[in-house]
Amino acid sequence: MSQTTTFEQPNTGTWDGGNEPFKVSYGKLMMWFFLLSDAFTFAAFLTTYGLARHRHKAYEGTSEAFTFSTEWWPIPDKVFNAFPGFHGVDWPLAFVALMTMILILSSVTMVLAVEAGHRMDKNDVQKWLLWTILFGSMFLGCQAWEWTHFISGTDEGMKLADGSVIHGANLIVNQYGPPLFADLFFFITGFHGTHVFSGVVLLIMIFINTVNGVYHRRGHYEMVEKVGLYWHFVDLVWVFVFTFFYLV
Amino acid sequence: MASHAHHSDEFDPTADIPKPQTKVIWKTFFILVAITAVEFAFAFMMDPGTLRNAIFIGLTILKAFYIVAEFMHLKHETKGLIWAVLVPTVLLIWLLVALLVEGTFYGESVFNYFN
Numbered sequence: 632m633s634q635t636t637t638f639e640q641p642n643t644g645t646w647d648g649g650n651e652p653f654k655v656s657y658g659k660l661m662m663w664f665f666l667l668s669d670a671f672t673f674a675a676f677l678t679t680y681g682l683a684r685h686r687h688k689a690y691e692g693t694s695e696a697f698t699f700s701t702e703w704w705p706i707p708d709k710v711f712n713a714f715p716g717f718h719g720v721d722w723p724l725a726f727v728a729l730m731t732m733i734l735i736l737s738s739v740t741m742v743l744a745v746e747a748g749h750r751m752d753k754n755d756v757q758k759w760l761l762w763t764i765l766f767g768s769m770f771l772g773c774q775a776w777e778w779t780h781f782i783s784g785t786d787e788g789m790k791l792a793d794g795s796v797i798h799g800a801n802l803i804v805n806q807y808g809p810p811l812f813a814d815l816f817f818f819i820t821g822f823h824g825t826h827v828f829s830g831v832v833l834l835i836m837i838f839i840n841t842v843n844g845v846y847h848r849r850g851h852y853e854m855v856e857k858v859g860l861y862w863h864f865v866d867l868v869w870v871f872v873f874t875f876f877y878l879v
Numbered sequence: 880m881a882s883h884a885h886h887s888d889e890f891d892p893t894a895d896i897p898k899p900q901t902k903v904i905w906k907t908f909f910i911l912v913a914i915t916a917v918e919f920a921f922a923f924m925m926d927p928g929t930l931r932n933a934i935f936i937g938l939t940i941l942k943a944f945y946i947v948a949e950f951m952h953l954k955h956e957t958k959g960l961i962w963a964v965l966v967p968t969v970l971l972i973w974l975l976v977a978l979l980v981e982g983t984f985y986g987e988s989v990f991n992y993f994n
Contacts, residue, residue, distance in 0.1 A: 653959050682985075741950075863947075
């Protein structure tokens with residue numbers, strides 16, 4: 632009831648809500664501030680990675696002679712070099728390149744859905760939301776595979792001084808290097824993956840609403856824009872994770 | 880916008896829908912793909928080092944600019960909103976620099992403990 636009243640008689644005075652200094656709706660503004668706070672969380676994670684990396688020794692030798700050791704921080708090319716269906720083949724960063732492409736594509740289909748919403752084109756909104764859900768799910772599938780491989784490890788594993796060999800990584804042991812490397816891999820990519828998962832859930836919700844014509848009746852597709860902001864932020868975080876975890 | 884008045888209750892497929900304006904979106908997409916390709920080129924063709932890391936970080940910030948400015952539309956918002964979002968991130972740069980220095984110091988103290 633009170634909502635209807637608000638719509639019919641908007642407050643126009645400067646100090647009773649009639650003034651919008653940022654020219655965006657309350658929902659969009661709060662999404663921006665939420666994303667800013669989320670950026671702080673992710674930056675704290677990546678900064679922790681940087682701290683842990685600087686606290687450990689860097690690998691000094693040539694790339695060809697590299698072996699996994701707890702003595703030094705691993706070279707990412709040597710850790711992330713597996714591809715589904717090509718067991719034991721050394722394809723450095725190929726799979727993560729594919730994942731990056733999928734996520735950038737999902738960002739494009741998302742912004743196309745927002746654009747269709749501006750034109751009140753329900754069919755196009757549905758189409759592009761479905762593509763975004765598909766690419767988002769593909770990314771999650773890729774991440775599930777990457778985690779599985781990271782946890783189960785390579786055939787060679789890491790030889791310890793007492794002659795035993797460890798394969799793969801968990802929160803305590805890590806065949807690729809210092810245990811902190813695996814811990815941070817799980818925390819950072821896991822936290823990002825959780826965000827992608829939440830994004831896919833939100834996308835499915837607004838897809839159902841779009842199909843039911845909720846936004847068309849409302850007269851605007853602003854909810855698609857707000858979820859779009861969140862989705863682009865997830866892509867933005869991946870850009871930084873990609874650089875600081877896989878490239879540097 | 881024009882559809883409010885007569886068919887607000889149900890979707891009408893015969894209603895006038897403007898043509899999509901997607902030129903900028905695809906242009907931004909190709910820029911992002913190109914920057915990523917350049918990053919891979921540097922990853923494989925240049926030896927690791929401070930310079931390469933600086934190039935990576937520069938290209939990352941460029942990519943972030945295109946995502947935030949075009950996809951998230953921040954470039955087209957009011958100046959107040961742009962600053963409200965960007966200014967607090969300065970603290971993150973401070974955090975990053977401070978803790979990298981701290982990490983190096985911490986590592987050195989551990990490695991040279993018995994010296």
